[in-house]
Amino acid sequence: MSGTPTEVPQVLDGLPQQRAWARGAIPGGARTKPVRAARPAAGLRGLCDPRGLRRLRALRPWRLLPGPTGTPFTFGYAALLAATSLVSRYADPAVVESLHQSSSTDVAHLLRAPLLVLPASALWIAGAVVSSYSLCFLLVLTALERRIGGLRTAGVFLFGHVLATLATEVPVGLAVLAGRLPGSSAHRLDYGISFGVAASLGALAGLLTPWLRWPLLAVFVGMLVQDLAAFADPMTSWGHLIAVGLGVVTWPVVRRWRQARLVAAAASETL
Secondary structure: OOOOOOOOOHHHHHOHHHHHHHHOEOOOOOEOOOOOOOOOOHHHHHHHOHHHHHHHHHOOHHHHOOOOOOOHHHHHHHHHHHHHHHHHHHOOHHHHHHHHHHHOOOHHHHHHOHHHHHHHHHHOOOOHHHOHHHHHHHHHHHHHHHHHOHHHHHHHHHHHHHHHHHHHHHHHHHHHHOOOOOHHHHHOOOOOOHHHHHHHHHHHHOOOOHHHHHHHHHHHHHHHHHHHHHOOOHHHHHHHHHHHHHHHHOHHHHHHHHHHHHHHHHHHHHO
């Protein structure tokens, strides 16, 4: 055999893989396969993608709870509720009863000092920290504040708290005036955060994807309907349903707020 390189048949030029081998031919007829760069697995590419990293950071479980920097309104409000809950637990029962009475949004107090009792009634948790609304408060208001901001979340909460309270107490006052209810109904003890939480949950549902929005509303409203059917506290049960409806009414507004917040965040990243 001669020392000249082995000629590659021309017919191989029609096959791309074999043309690559021909270009890498070496003396003596040996061929070397082209070295191909290893591609990262699809999962690794997703992790290295900045968008994938942002998704992972968004799934951090501690983001479900409020923090002093990310959700200052919810964090501060939760600290205030924790303090009033400690007062309810450890203070003298007579003092606690007096505080609850002076914060009650019953008809008599609403007629005398509505601007005082409406916000004051939201400083207490009915059932203290063991109430289911305590956990709902933390999860719902944290999620809502992360989407629309603290001041707007406070607005949604107060919107539901005030209007649902008036929607349930005003009919009681009218019924007392008409003689349909006894005068003691005007002094019914009424305080707590549940109306504001229910309205906030209704508003938050409008910012979620449909597969999460409708099951959440169905479960929550179903629980409220069961409470109403039990007739243990029909006025409060109606107030919760009204509050959820008020939250749903805010969907066009909270969606605009959410979009404006996203646009502002995107603009800040480009600076």
